[in-house]
Amino acid sequence: MMYEQQQRFQQPMMDVKKTNTERTCKGIEEERLEIVDLSGMSLESLPNPSLNLATICKLDLSNNNLQNIPESLTARLLNMVVLDVHSNQLRYLPNSIGCLSKLKVLNVSGNLIEYLPKTIENCRSLEEVNANFNKLIQLPESIGLELLNLKKLSVNSNKLMFLPRSTSQLTALKVLDARLNCLRSLPEDLENLINLETLNVSQNFQYLECVPYSVGLLLSLVELDVSYNKIKALPDSIGCLKKLQKLCVEGNPLTSPPPDVVEQGLHAVKEYLCHKMNSGHRSPTKKKSWVGRLVKYGTFNGHTRTGPREEREAFILPDYRPIDGLASPRYMGMFSPRRLFSARNYFTN
Structure with missing residues (x-):
């Protein structure tokens, strides 16, 4: 100016x-x-x-x-x-x-x-x-619904435990700096930040354990710094960030990608995550679809496909009972449309 x-x-x-x-x-x-x-x-x-x-x-x-x-x-x-x-x-x-x-x-x-x-x-x-x-302990809850012209938000070196969910509505935002706080998590729907170029959530140390899958949908992202947290796995979606030029992940107990891949640099990390995603593996930070797995393992008719023991036993009803045997008032609620298509996973490991 x-x-x-x-x-x-x-x-x-x-x-x-x-x-x-x-x-x-x-x-x-x-x-x-x-x-x-x-x-x-x-x-x-x-x-x-x-x-x-x-x-x-x-x-x-x-x-x-x-x-x-x-x-x-x-x-x-x-x-x-x-x-x-x-x-x-x-x-x-x-x-x-x-x-x-x-x-x-x-x-x-x-x-x-x-x-x-x-x-x-x-x-x-x-x-x-x-x-x-x-x-700062918290930001106004509806800040993202009103400040639609905000391009840079710097709140580093505070005591923030969360960012408001409305942060993901700051569609004009280009820089978000929230390092050196006490962040436990990030908003899930970050993909709405279509202009975000720099995201820094480093040095939240023992608090931040995961990065949402939506980070990989920030198509304008150029710099991502998640260093010095407790993150064990990066979402596979990061492999899709074509504009990403700088990725800082040091100081995390990463297992995916493994340390030897991280040491090879950004290109190797993106290639590893992209290959993992294309190979059918799902990111541990993304919710898995249990309906598809029910069909895959034939659970609805009481039969399973052949395969490794740990796969054969996944999502199988006790005693391999066919669904006909469950058509009683006691079990009918299990297969109601509300339960089948709800976010809650009834069949869990």
């Missing part, structure tokens, strides 16, 4: 002579807008402004000692495009941040924030959010 001139206010009352008030922010035409820089001034509170807050398009309050931002001040920053408050002592953001309908860039990194206000969903022009190095 280009600005013609930047003005730094040195006086505590913001009473500095303006050198040029005819400034235009990108996307806002014919407005008299100001760039206000109060960074690195050891401020513990904000001075009373002497200018109309509606004329500010960029406000830099970074590298101070601010513990809060007044609700009344934020509510009047109606033309704000960039708000930078990184490296302060903020424990929360004002709810009135939802009034910033033109806000595109928000940097709150290096603070003490545990929650982002739900009202941030009203900042529908947001393209970049940097909340690194805070104490």
Whole structure:
């Protein structure tokens, strides 16, 4: 974002002579807008402004000692495009941040924030959010349903255990950085992130044990970093990522692909996973279809195909009873349409 001139206010009352008030922010035409820089001034509170807050398009309050931002001040920053408050002592953001309908860039990194206000969903022009190095426990649940213009979401070095399910609806997202958290899992339907180019969920250490199959459906993905987690198997679908140029998997107890394949590099890993998928093996992270296996092993008529012992015994009813013998009130519920076509697997090993 280009600005013609930047003005730094040195006086505590913001009473500095303006050198040029005819400034235009990108996307806002014919407005008299100001760039206000109060960074690195050891401020513990904000001075009373002497200018109309509606004329500010960029406000830099970074590298101070601010513990809060007044609700009344934020509510009047109606033309704000960039708000930078990184490296302060903020424990929360004002709810009135939802009034910033033109806000595109928000940097709150290096603070003490545990929650982002739900009202941030009203900042529908947001393209970049940097909340690194805070104490975030969770993100607003519906954040992905509202911030449809968001292109970069950085929440690394926090205490997040989960990402909201709605994260998978951020269709404009290009960069998702959630490393150094406490993530237990990732949303299942990530394939909706059609523009995602960089996904970093590394260094969740003992918490993250698997990667969803949908990661292999991120067709725009260029970089994937899942290093230093507890992942034992990569989904076979990763072998389909044609644009993938960088894959980091070190620091995991991987068995699929095996270490000797990983050592050969990205091409070998993709080839191994692709071959595994094409050979009929299913990724351990993808749900298996039990209906097909019932037919394969002839379970419905009480007979099995010949094959290895472990295969012959799979999905067979006790005592090899034909289905006719199960047509009693006791067993009829087993074969109701609701049970047969539900996600719950009645026949398990």
